[in-house]
Structure formats: C-alpha cells, structure tokens
Amino acid sequence: MAAISKSLGTVVTVPLAWLARIIDYPLRWWQIRTGQGGMAAVFLFPNLAIFGVFVIVPLVLNFLYSTTSGTDIFLPDRTFVGLDQYQRLLSCDDYTRRITCREDQFWTAAGNTLAFVIFQVATMVAVSLITALILNRNIAGRGFFRAVFFFPVLLSPVVVGLIWRWILQRQGLLNLIMVNLGMEPEVWLNDRAYAFTATIGVSVWAHMGFYTLILLAGLQAIPKDLYEAADMDGTPPARVFWRITLPLLGPNLAVVLVLALIKGVQIFDEVYVLTGGGPGTSTLYLTQYIYEVGFASILRNPGLAAAASILMGLVLVVLTLIQLWLSGRKEKAGKR
C-alpha cells in the first residue's frame, strides 16, 4: 500500500518538478526586469484573472441583465427596459392575496423560503445545540460520536435527496416502520405538508453536523474553572446552563444562526432532487424559482431571473454583514 502510494506520488511529482524548473527560467528573467512588484503580479494573476472573469464580471453584469428583457442570453441582443423586471416581480393588485400578483410564482417561492428558513433554522440551532452539549460531556466513545454526526455533511446533496426519496416513497422504510407500529402507510412526498416538513427534516439531517462542530468548539473554549467554581457553590445544573454556558456560547450561537440563515435562503440541491419543488409548488424555493425562470422553463426570462437573484442577493448581503459584524465582535471578545 505504502509502495503504491509512493510510486503514485512520484508519477505526479516528477513531471510537476520538471514543469516548475522550466517555468523558472522566464520567471527569473521577469524578476530581474520588474523586481518584487512584478513577481507579486505574476503570482496573483492566475487566481485574480479567473476570479475576475467568473465572479466579478458576472456580479456586475447581473445588474445589467436585470434591466433588460428578451430570451436571448447575450447582452447586446437584449432590449433595455429599465426597472420593469423588478416591477413585474414586485407588483400586486392586492398585497394580501398572492394570486393577484403579476409574478405569483415569485411570491410563492419567497413565502415558501421564508417559512422554510424560520422552521429549518430554529430546528437546526436547537438540534445542533443539544448535540453539542451532549458531545461535550465526558462520555465513552466521544470521538466516535462526534464523527457520526458529521457524516451526512460530506454527502452530496443529490445523494442526500435520493436516499430520502427512497426512504419516503410508497414502499419505503418509513412506511415499513409505520406499518409495524400499526399505523397507515402514506405517500409522504405527495402530501403538501409532509413534503414541506420533509425538506426541513432532510436539510437539518444533512447539515446539523457542521453547526454542531462550531458549537462544540465554542463549548470547549469556555474556561473549566467557571464550572468548578459553580460546582463548589453548589449551583444547580440548570442555573449553570443559563448563567454560564449559554451567555459564553452566545457569540458562537449567533454565528451558527446567521450562517444557517444564509444557507437556508439559498436552499436548492437536495430539495430539487427530493421533491422537485412539488407537490404543486409547496416546496418551490427561491433558488429553484431563479433556475426555472432563467434556464429550465420554455418561456425562459433571464432578465427576470437576474432581478430575482439580485433581490435574494440583497437579503444575503444584509445577513453577511450581520455575520461579519458578529464574528468581529467574537474576535474582540476572544482577545479580551
């Protein structure tokens, strides 16, 4: 095994070393001519070029797209319409009734996303907190259990979606359990409420391990002598939790909350595979709306999709700023 990996290593590294040596000659010449500043440019160039073309340029173009209409994808072919796309997204005859909106699918997706985020983030924080508290206890096999909860985090969203679609289908594992408990089997993903609950449950299942790790790191950073002092004073455990653990874990909890919000707003992959947005539009979330308007539907409208993605981006920017502010505060608190 070791021999194989060693020879495999040579196969990769020897050509790379040769390549690096060949590159060295022109770079040496460049270094003599331009000095360190020129070399800095060389080192930065590949990353910044790729980054610029595939992140910065699209970021700017997005605003232009959102002010144009048509089905063509190239900007010069498109007609400028000002803020019409935004107006189309946001205008309703009667804001209390979704059906009167011009783009009622958008409002459905936004409403679904809001409901999803509220329930999912609350469940996520609660479950991760309980798991972190339990994993922080002095128990046998702690290392093993820590890894257990991290396992689904690594799985691909498509695999997660398919695993659960298979469990929730008519002849699936959940129905087997239901029947054994003497209850009626259901076609879970054909029911609006069950499907919505399933998207929440599955996404919590898939991502809770990540947030548990952040909270666990926070719990371990709490000085042990605080607990010893509380123990000596005979403080009841509930009081210790409310007065020591929770306040000191506060910054971590806040970061988890905002991170989960940011991820929750963008939910797509596993839900798309699990329910495809259905039944009806009961699990249609914002990213799927953008994807379908921009690419998948026959009447595709890239301008409308761009406008919707900018509106979603604004929400994310606000959340990210809160997160940066929180982690800045956390760093300061750590230094004190």
Next chain:
Amino acid sequence: MSRVSQFIFRRRGGSGWHWTDIVTWVWLIGGTILMFGPALWLVSSSLKGPAQLAEFPPTLLPYTQITMPVEGFDNPLPLYTVTNEDGTTEVLAEIRRVGTNAQMVDPDAPEDRINVNIANREPLREIGFATDNYVQPLVTNDFLRFLWNSVFVTTMATLITLLTNSMAAFALSKYDFRGRDAVMLIIVGTLMVPLSVILVPLYSVVSATGLLNSLWGVILPTVATPTGVFLLRQYMLTIPDELLEAARMDHASEWQIYWRIVLPLAAPALAVLAIFSVVWRWNDFLWPLIVLSQRETYTLQVGLNTYAGELNVQWHYILAMTVVTMIPVVIVFIFLQRFITTGIAGAGIK
C-alpha cells in the same frame, strides 16, 4: 471486563443513573442510527433485484431467489415453498405463471406438472446480492462516462485550485506591494458571493467563452475560491520571513522560493484545502446542471438526477449508482474522522 463496562457506563458524578445520562445515551444511539441508517438502507437496497424492490413490506437484507436446474428445461427454474391444502409444505420449481395460477413441477419428478394458486406459494430465498445493479448501468448505460467526467472535474479543479490559490496566497502573505489591501478586501468581500446569485450572467460568460457543454465550463468558475486563498494566506503568514531571506541570499529566484520552500511548508493547509476541494467539486450539482446539457458531458450528480427524474424510475440502477457516488466521500470521511475527533476541524472552522 468490569472495568470496561465501568468505563462505558461512566456517569455524571456519583452512583445511579441521572436523567441526563439517559437522555445522552438515547440521543447518541438514536443519532447514530439516524445518521448512518439511511446510508446503510441505501446500500442494502442497492443490492436487491427490481422485483424485490417493488415488494412491501421490504426486507432489511437483500435476498435472491434460489434457482435450480431441472431435467427437461433449458434454464434453471426458480424454487417456491408451496403450501398444500392439507397444510403440508413442499418445494416446487415454477415453469410459468398463468393469471393467478402457476404451473410447477417437483424437481425430483419433472414429468408431472402441478397447478398451484399463487397465493399458496412463497419464493424460496437466500441472502444474495444483485450485483447486476452495479454492472449494468456502468457497462450499458452511460454511468462509466459520468463517473469519468466526475473524476476528471474533481481532479483538475482541485489541482488548479491548489496551484492558483497558493500562488495568490503567497503574494498576499509574503510581499508588500501597492494595492495588497485592496485585493484582500475584494477577496474577503466576495467570500460569500453564492453561485445562485450570479447564475444568469455567469452562464452568459461561460457561453461567451465557448465553455458550454464542456467540463472546463464546470471546472474554471469554481477554482478561484476566496475561501482557499484566505485559508492558505492565514497559514503562510506563520512561515517565518527569515527562511525566505536566507534563500534569497543563496540566489534563489522568487518562483523557487514559492515552489521549494513555501509550498512544502504549507503542506498541512494544502491538504485541508485539497480535501475540501475534492468534496466540493465531487458534490457540485446546480452549476453542472446548468452548463452541461449533453448526456456525454454529465457528471455523476447530474446523471443521477436525470435518471431519477425519468417517468419510470429504474430504482435498482439509481440506488446502485448513488452508492458509487457516495464512495469517495465515505473514504474522505474515514480519513477526516481522526481530525474531527481531535477537534482540529472544529478549531479550523472557528
């Protein structure tokens, strides 16, 4: 033995089970079943044949029906346990099924054909694996192609990520030049630009550069990760500048300093980024779904989604290919497990 059990059942403080101990163990054992159970159920299901997958209630383990060569018949016949009217049972082989009746023979006396109501027969089965589920999609469907595409995308994207990110991180951590802070600001500022926000313009950029339906169209937009640059830069800051100065005294070029000194020293951070990158790129779904519209360019994730979205889903193939898709990640998990348990991953995220 008693010391082992004492260790395993270590409790909070004194004697007796506190209620928190019970909650802890219920949570942990329930959690373990819930976290691994679905994946194990997937693996078990992926080894069942199509007929068995359609059964309800499903069995926990995969079974195959026992077949037996019978004199006078070309193919081996499936065996059934048949319950006679008087309550006795016997093992018979089925020739064919006609409506609710099955024509069967006794394997020892193949001359007499017996008609049996199908309600009175049970397939005779043993634990066995339908390995065909794995072989068929790889050989006759396009899954070998998808697998190769996924491997190509993951390897290339990871190599380019490591190279370009480490070069940028080197410049940002070891050089003092005008505009460095501006570059850092851009990188940190875009740390959180999610793909879903720039889908439309990114698609137009990729199609303008002629990368639609090309694996490079999947690879390139993902490789310049701000996360990677940030992670490597933070690590490279801890490499002492004296080492670099000493190398400069010996007339090493800047490229040599990067390649022969900084890169080897940054190996731990590079390893972390490599693991992240492999998992990210292997699992990517939304972007490949948009860029790749021709079947021969699909990655495993897109291919799986396409086959699972068909009107008549061939679950026996889908499940097996889902297991194949899961394998690299399981390997990474086994490697990572040690990091997670020692808390390094937790510290790294913080």
